[in-house]
Amino acid sequence: MADAPLLSVQGLAVHYGPIQAVKEISLGLHAGQITALVGANGAGKSTTLMALSGLLRKAAGTVLFEGRDITRLPPHKIVAAGVMQVAEGRATLGTLTVRENLELGAYTRRDGAAARAQDLARIYALFPRLQERERGLAGNLSGGEQQMLAIGRALMARPRLLLLDEPSMGLAPLVVQEIFRTLVHINRQGLTIFLVEQNVRQALKIAHRGYVLETGRIVLEGSGPALLAEPRVQAAYLGG
Ligand SMILES: Nc1ncnc2c1ncn2[C@@H]1O[C@H](COP(=O)(O)OP(=O)(O)O)[C@@H](O)[C@H]1O
């Protein structure tokens, strides 16, 4: 099954009490690709991600990762399986140094110090700014640098699938472009990425495939370029 998605979701539903935030959605994330899930505030994007990470209970549906059923696994086992969600930018530990934050990212790994040092070097190559500030407190970083640190910390766990919830949130346009360029770069190194974004234009620009979520339902799907050109997407999200 060379064409089977790395992760596939069938009929996922998530409720908050009586509120049906996600209504039986299905999607597939293909290995080596960036897949975007875009939609307005309140559409159910974060709820979808938290359910995939095991942080919210699934009312219905199945999640397969590398062919294995991970629907009912607790969050730490989903991480151990290779699915890592990037903490929201401000969730870096401000009273620890940049380097300590990165080293914490490797806590689930059982391999030796040499492998971790190698990964640290790789992350510093990706984000030279983090190396310059490795002894500084994470709390003193700019918003964009904190987002880079959050991504770097997630990469230290050597995930096979990286989940991101609105990495562009609260960042200036140039910083958003820098973050997204980095996502493209790590994707080209082979990492599969699931990008949840309200910044529809930027997300679809870098996505191989995209899904549009409206009030808990997927209303459109297609390649990133096809969705960008779609009149409904332009009217609703791109001011076109
Ligand atoms: N903890 C919660 N309790 C009740 N309703 C919630 C909770 N979190 C989110 N919701 C509701 O679920 C829907 C989807 O929210 P969310 O997944 O955060 O959307 P998005 O991330 O796309 O902005 C919204 O209607 C929101 O108000």
Ligand SMILES: [Mg+2]
């Ligand atoms: Mg959200």
